[in-house]
Amino acid sequence: MSRRERVVIAHRIPAAVTPLGSWLTEIADDVVLVTSAEAADGYRGAMGEVIAVADYGSNETVEVLRRLCRDGGVSRIVSGTEDDVLRVAAVREEFGLPGMHTVAATAFIDKLVMKAAAGRAVEVPRHTGDIDPDHLRDFASRVPGPWVVKPRRSYGSRGIEVVTGIGHLLAETAGRDPDDTLVEQFVDGTLHHVDGFMCGGEVVLALPSEYLGTCLSFQDSTPLGSVQLDAADPVCRQLVDFAHAVVGALPATDAGPFHLEVFRRPDGSLVFCEIACRLGGGHIMESLTYRLGVNPVQVWYRLQAGLPADIPTVPAAGSVGFLLVPPRIGTLTAIDTPDLPGYVRDFCIRTEVPRDFRGATASTDELLGFVVDGPTAATVRENLRSCTALADRITTWV
Known part of the structure; x- marks a missing residue:
């Protein structure tokens, strides 16, 4: 050059x-x-x-x-x-x-545009981008609550509220930007994410995971975890197929990562939540790096810069997961040095002590972070539960 x-x-x-x-x-x-x-x-x-x-x-x-x-x-x-x-x-x-130019970028950022595109291939929640009170009354009469009110162009679960009752819905939307608000029917089920690479409207790599907790857990100062599913798990195959359908319905892009979130109802059916044309947050970068043997952001940046880079397509055996421990409301007075088990690949402390907190503001806010591995998803789930207990033992709040 x-x-x-x-x-x-x-x-x-x-x-x-x-x-x-x-x-x-x-x-x-x-x-x-x-x-x-x-x-x-x-x-x-x-x-x-x-x-x-x-x-x-x-x-x-x-x-x-x-x-x-x-x-x-x-x-x-x-x-x-x-x-x-x-x-x-x-x-x-x-x-x-x-x-990437504006039309494609908008489809991966604006959730109203995104859901219109994805809805051509998969089920999406019933929704509206019109928050005029009369329209919302009509919407609520046709679409049973609860409902989720969220910004159309945001990330990290910022600005999301779950509301019940038309009065609550009207009050929550009253002060919001009418050009940047989406209202959709609440979907009861487990939230999954699928992370990988796409190119030209095709999925090149897809690694499904299950959230432990929800992306709104931070609102109650509850940890958010994630575990990569076993390849033999039928849900894994179901999510991979769903990812192929969604990526095929969105505008084609150059080679790059995607982060897809999917609800799985108790009856096993899948419902689209959202997709991003970038790597997921939290410790998804580290989790993928351990599983793939190469940092996916490094691969992506090299591709964007016009440099040679191989997209990994065959992950190593096993499972990797992470845990985000958000701050509570109160004063953190101490964090003890933990004796970490061997399955903890990464441990981070994101604050100084003592410090006053008013809780978390986004799903990726963390006080402590853990990345763990194991031979199976079940083992990783148990390891994450142990890390949750460990976080409680080493932190002192007043």
Whole structure:
């Protein structure tokens, strides 16, 4: 690659999690990294140029990307987090750069558009994007509650409320943006996620997992866990087939990851929840890395940058799971050093002590995190239960 051809990366995750310099070593000197002020120092010296944006979530990041493109020599823009999908797609489209553009990005971000696409292939919850009170009264008369009120364009289960009764529904939607609100029928069942790679509307790799708890567990300060299913489990095959149907119904993309969430009712039927064109949060990156033998984000970023990378298609035997322990409401006064069992692959502490907490605000908020493995999903479930008990023993709250 000539020095005039630059790859721009929009990325706010710290270098300790995503060491981009070593992942993209062949072109690191020709990379311009646009990142948050908090993460910038960790990348300095590893990239050709590092641009720190004081408020990375603001439009300033977009203006930096546009300026770099106007200056010329930008061959690609690489990104990886949900908050960058739409805005990076728009800049790519404006300057004729390869990669995902706005129409495809919108289908993977806007849950109203997403459900319209997925609904052509699989069952989706009955829903509406019209929160006019008269329309909601009509909707509620036809679609029994409870109902879920959520932003159309958000992630991490932020802003989601489960409501019962028309009065509750009208009150919850009254203060919401009518252009960014979805109301859908609550689905009773187990929540699963399927993570993998897709390309050209086809699934290349799919690894189904089951959530232990729900993505709203954080609202009650309850841990959220996940365990990869055994390949021989009939539910695993059912979820893989469902993923193929969903990916085929959404706009085709270049090679990249997906994170699909699916409800499984008590009768065994599956209902679409949502899909993202990026890796899932929590410790899904670490869980997949242990199972696949390669970091999926590294593979994805190399592909986006135009570098060679092999998408893994055959996971190793066994199962990997993770546990997110959210903060409670109260004061955390101590975290003892634990004696970790051998099945714990990763353990992290995400806070200093002492510290006051007002609870969690998203499904991926964590005080403590565990990644564990085992020969079967049943073993991993038991290991995660043990980690939940361990987290209670080593934390002191007042």
